[in-house]
Amino acid sequence: MAVETGSPAIAEPVSHAANGMARHHLYIFAALLAFGLVAPFVLYPVFLMKVMCFALFACAFNLLLGYGGLLSFGHAAFFGSASYVSAHAAKVWGLTPELAVLTGTIAGALLGLAIGALAIRRQGIYFAMVTLAFAQMVFFFSLQAPFTGGEDGIQAVPRGSLLGLVDLSPDRTLYYFVLAVVFLGLLLIYRIIHSPFGQVLKAIRENEPRAVSLGYRVNRYKLAVFVMSATLAGLAGATKAIVFQLASLTDVYWTMSGEVVLMTLLGGMGTVFGPLVGAAVIVTMQNYLATFGAWVTIIQGCIFVLGVLLFREGIVGVLSKWVKKPL
Numbered sequence: 503m504a505v506e507t508g509s510p511a512i513a514e515p516v517s518h519a520a521n522g523m524a525r526h527h528l529y530i531f532a533a534l535l536a537f538g539l540v541a542p543f544v545l546y547p548v549f550l551m552k553v554m555c556f557a558l559f560a561c562a563f564n565l566l567l568g569y570g571g572l573l574s575f576g577h578a579a580f581f582g583s584a585s586y587v588s589a590h591a592a593k594v595w596g597l598t599p600e601l602a603v604l605t606g607t608i609a610g611a612l613l614g615l616a617i618g619a620l621a622i623r624r625q626g627i628y629f630a631m632v633t634l635a636f637a638q639m640v641f642f643f644s645l646q647a648p649f650t651g652g653e654d655g656i657q658a659v660p661r662g663s664l665l666g667l668v669d670l671s672p673d674r675t676l677y678y679f680v681l682a683v684v685f686l687g688l689l690l691i692y693r694i695i696h697s698p699f700g701q702v703l704k705a706i707r708e709n710e711p712r713a714v715s716l717g718y719r720v721n722r723y724k725l726a727v728f729v730m731s732a733t734l735a736g737l738a739g740a741t742k743a744i745v746f747q748l749a750s751l752t753d754v755y756w757t758m759s760g761e762v763v764l765m766t767l768l769g770g771m772g773t774v775f776g777p778l779v780g781a782a783v784i785v786t787m788q789n790y791l792a793t794f795g796a797w798v799t800i801i802q803g804c805i806f807v808l809g810v811l812l813f814r815e816g817i818v819g820v821l822s823k824w825v826k827k828p829l
Contacts, residue, residue, distance in 0.1 A: 523692070526827055530775060531689070538681045547673040548745065553785045554684040555742040560765040560777030561691050562734035567763075568772035569695055570727040571707030572622075575630045575759050576637030577735050579617065582754025583640055584610035584736030589656040589749035590649055599662045599670055603683065603740040610736015611729060613640070618728035622721055634756065641754045655750035659743060676745065683741050687734055692774060694730060703727055764802070768809045770816025775829050779817050 523531075541550050559581055566572050588606030591597045597605065621632045644650045651657070661670040670676040694700050706713045706720055714720055743749045752758065761784065769780025784802070791798045813820045822829040 523696075524828075526829075527692070527774065530829070531692075534778075535685060538685065542674050542677045547677040549785075549789055551673075551677055551680045551745045552742070552789075553782050554680055555738050555745060556762075556765065556785050557778045557781040558684045558687045558741075559735055559738035560762055560769065560781045561688060562731045562738060563762045564766045564771060564773075564777045565691055565694065565734065566727055566731035567766060568776075569700060569703045569707065570724065570731070571703075571710075572724060572728065573630045573763075574621075574633040574728075574731075575756070575763075576617070576633030576635075576640075577731070577762055578754050578756065578758035579633075579637040579640040580610040580614055580732040580735040581739035581742075581758060581762075582644065582749075582751075583613050584739035585743040585749040585753045586644060586650050586656060588740035589659040589743040589747075592662060592744065593656060593659050594649070597662075598666055599664055599679070599744050602662070603737065603744060606740025606743065607733060607737045610739065611733040614729045614732020614736070615725075618725050618732065622724045622728060634759070637754070637756060637759060641751065641756070644751060644754045650749070653751060655748060656743075657748055659747040659749070661744055661747065670744075680741055680745060683737065687737055688778075691734065695774065699723070699726070764806055766816075768806060768813075768816060770813075770819035770822070770829075773816065773818045773822060773829050776816045776818035783817075 538554075559577075563574070563577050566574055566577075584606035586606075587609040588602045591605040592599065592602035595602075617633065617636045621629055621636070624632055645652060649656075661676055663669050664679055668675065670679055702713070702718055702723055705716075706718065706723055710720055739753060742753070765780035765784050766777050767780070768783060769778065770776025783805075787802060787805070788798060791801055794801065809817070815823070818829050
């Protein structure tokens with residue numbers, strides 16, 4: 503579809519996207535990769551893997567909310583269902599970890615297609631409520647289905663061997679597998695955002711009637727980004743099941759959907775690296791404030807309120823204004 507008849511909000515970013523990755527973004531990705539390579543020698547690898555899985559989950563959600571303008575309260579359905587399928591595939595079917603993760607990701611994509619095809623017919627709060635309703639249906643299915651283990655979940659999931667050759671039982675070995683998966687996922691999201699498709703998404707988010715008047719089939723774009731977001735959320739959930747050797751009801755519960763919203767808003771909605779920061783902050787709080795028990799939720803709430811008051815555009819959103827470059 504030609505873009506020359508579109509608005510400057512569409513045409514200009516498309517030409518920018520064609521020039522490749524911005525230099526400061528390239529530096530940030532290189533720094534993240536360098537940090538990721540040395541981090542397990544300094545920090546606990548399982549903690550780092552948890553941060554990475556949730557960072558990918560938050561970035562997948564940000565693709566839908568920050569760039570598609572669609573608020574979903576049911577993203578735990580894709581994260582959790584992929585977790586269950588991946589765990590079942592690895593434990594019962596005996597698939598290697600990369601195939602188990604791929605199977606879980608495909609399950610998340612198919613579920614996203616089914617839910618998205620119905621949900622995009624509504625807008626605003628109605629869209630959010632429809633996604634929440636479907637997520638609750640997935641939760642109750644996970645509770646009752648025989649293969650999910652009910653309240654016990656699927657435990658003792660084998661990590662297996664990568665391609666049947668590399669044993670992923672050691673935490674540090676598995677860490678680099680997770681790093682590769684998450685980093686490639688982030689690069690894919692970056693490419694989607696800065697492609698012509700991504701620029702049309704932004705145009706729809708900013709002014710949907712105008713996008714319709716320009717001839718864009720808005721519902722197709724919405725469904726496409728919904729499925730992409732669900733697929734990447736499924737990738738995060740499937741990877742997490744292998745890391746913790748567990749798939750549980752926590753992964754599909756509505757609070758998981760709330761957490762990913764919190765991560766995205768705290769880090770900076772509509773920014774490339776904001777969800778990474780938001781996920782790191784939330785997971786770090788959960789890890790190091792665990793001794794406070796139920797007070798962790800209250801502390802998180804207070805930090806979120808302060809974050810909204812002090813960083814109305816998210817942590818990275820404010821930093822982006824300070825450096826005057828999109829982050």
